[in-house]
Amino acid sequence: MTTSAQAPGVYVTERPSGVRTIVGAGTTTAAFLGYTSTADHENPDQALPPFTEAERVVPQRVRGWKEFADRYSIAALAAQLKRSEQVPETETEEEKKKRLREVHRLERCLVLAEAVYGFFANGGTEAYIVGFLKPEDAVGETALGGDADLRTGLDGLLTVREVAMVAVPSLWDMTVALPADGSRPEPDEPVGKTLIGRVVQHCVTMRNRVGIFEPPDGKTPGQVESFVNTGLPSSGDDAAFTTFYHPWLRTPGVDGIQRTAPPCGHIAGAWARTDIERGVFKAPANLNLRGVLALRSPLTDGDQGRLNPLGVNCLRVFPGQGTLVWGARTRSTDRDWVYLNVRRLVSFLAESIRLSSTWAVFEPNDERLWATLRHSVSSFLTDQWRQGALFGRTPEEAFLVKCDRDTNPQTSVDQGKVTCDIWVAPVRPAEFVHFTITQITGQPGGTG
Structure with missing residues (x-):
C-alpha cells in the first residue's frame, strides 16, 4: 500500500513481508x-x-x-x-x-x-x-x-x-x-x-x-x-x-x-x-x-x-x-x-505444519516454494527448540528440514507433489533419576 505525501509529516507504508508463519495447533x-x-x-x-x-x-x-x-x-x-x-x-x-x-x-x-x-x-x-x-x-x-x-x-x-x-x-x-x-x-x-x-x-x-x-x-x-x-x-x-x-x-x-x-x-x-x-x-x-x-x-x-x-x-x-x-x-x-x-509432540508438530501450510496448495512448484517451506518450518521448529520441546544444544542438533531438488525430483514435480522431509529430536522424560552418594569417612591428618 502506497501513501502519497501531500503535506509535511511522517508517513508509514505497509508492505507484506512474504514470510509464512506456522502457528501451533491446539492440544487441550x-x-x-x-x-x-x-x-x-x-x-x-x-x-x-x-x-x-x-x-x-x-x-x-x-x-x-x-x-x-x-x-x-x-x-x-x-x-x-x-x-x-x-x-x-x-x-x-x-x-x-x-x-x-x-x-x-x-x-x-x-x-x-x-x-x-x-x-x-x-x-x-x-x-x-x-x-x-x-x-x-x-x-x-x-x-x-x-x-x-x-x-x-x-x-x-x-x-x-x-x-x-x-x-x-x-x-x-x-x-x-x-x-x-x-x-x-x-x-x-x-x-x-x-x-x-x-x-x-x-x-x-x-x-x-x-x-x-x-x-x-x-x-x-x-x-x-x-x-x-x-x-x-x-x-x-x-x-x-x-x-x-x-x-x-x-x-x-x-x-x-x-x-x-x-x-x-x-x-x-x-x-x-x-x-x-x-x-x-x-x-x-x-x-x-x-x-x-x-x-x-x-x-x-x-x-x-x-x-x-x-x-x-x-x-x-x-x-x-x-x-x-x-x-x-x-x-x-x-x-x-x-x-x-x-507421541503427542510429534502429532502436534505435524498438525501445526499441516494446518499452517495450506497456502502452498496450487503455488508454483519451484525453488521459491521449497525455500519458503524450509524457512517456515525451520522457524517454527526453532521456536519449539527454544521452548524446550526438542533435544540439542543448537537448532542444528535438534532438527533438520530438507525441501529441495533431492526431495522433489522432476517426476514428483510433474505429479504436482511437494515433499518436505523433517527430522526432530524430541525430549524424553527422566523416569528414573539415580543419585550416587559417597560418604567421606575420614580426613587426612595434619603434619608438622
Missing part, C-alpha cells in the same frame, strides 16, 4: 463419548436450555462444567436418581426390579458427568460431547463408530480437528445391557476390547489425538497385567495412540453422593493443564489430581514395577502430596513411541 480439547438422557423434570430457570435428543447424539462443544450441567440435565437427572432410590412402603418384586433397573440407568448417565467434571476441575477448558441415548442398552462397535453423514459416534468427530484426546467414560457400561431383573451386570471384557480397538482406529486415522482408557474397575495389579497382555496390541500405531490408567477413583459426586468413577476425565484435564502451563512436550505426570477423595485400590512400588513396563500408567498416593499421576507412557514398546509426550 477433549472429546467424551458416553450415555446421556433427557430428564423428566427440567429446570426452566437454568441459564442454558438442555440439548434435545437430536442434538445430544452429535458432537456438542462445552466450555465449562456449568454449561455442560445445564445442557445435559445433570441436576434433573440427579434429582430423578434420588427419587428412584427411595423405596416405597409397599413394593412388589416386579416393581423393585423395575425401580433398580431405573436406578442403574440413571447412574450410567452420571458416569459421563463425573468424567467431564474431572476434566474441567483438573484444568480442561473445552470439550466435545457425543451422546448415546439409551443407557439401558449396550453399544456395539458399529454404533460406537457412528455415521459420518449423520455426525454420530466417533465418525462425528472426523470433522472436529481440534480434538486432541478421546475418552469413553461409559465404555465398560456399554459392553452389556441392563438385565430386566434389576441386577448390576459385570462388564464384558472381550466386547470392551473391541470398543477400545474402534476408538484407537479413529485416533490412528486422525493422527492428532490419543485415546485414554482404563481397565474395568476392581482389578488387582495381577489381573490388570493379564488384561493388557491379552488381545491388546503393544506395538505399531495402535499401541502408540493408546494409553491406560489404573486404578479407578472415588469422587465426591456431581450430586454430592460419593461414587466410583473412571479416571479418564481427570487424566484428560491433567493433560490439558500440563499443555497450558508447560507445553505438550512435557510428560503429563507427577501431577496432583483434583476432585479425588481416594483411589479404589492404592498401589505399591512393586505393583507399579509390574505395570509400568506394560504401558499402564499408575495413579499413586504419596504422604503429603495427594493423588498423583505417576506415569506417562503409551502402550507401545517401540522405542520411538514409548513416551506419551513424544
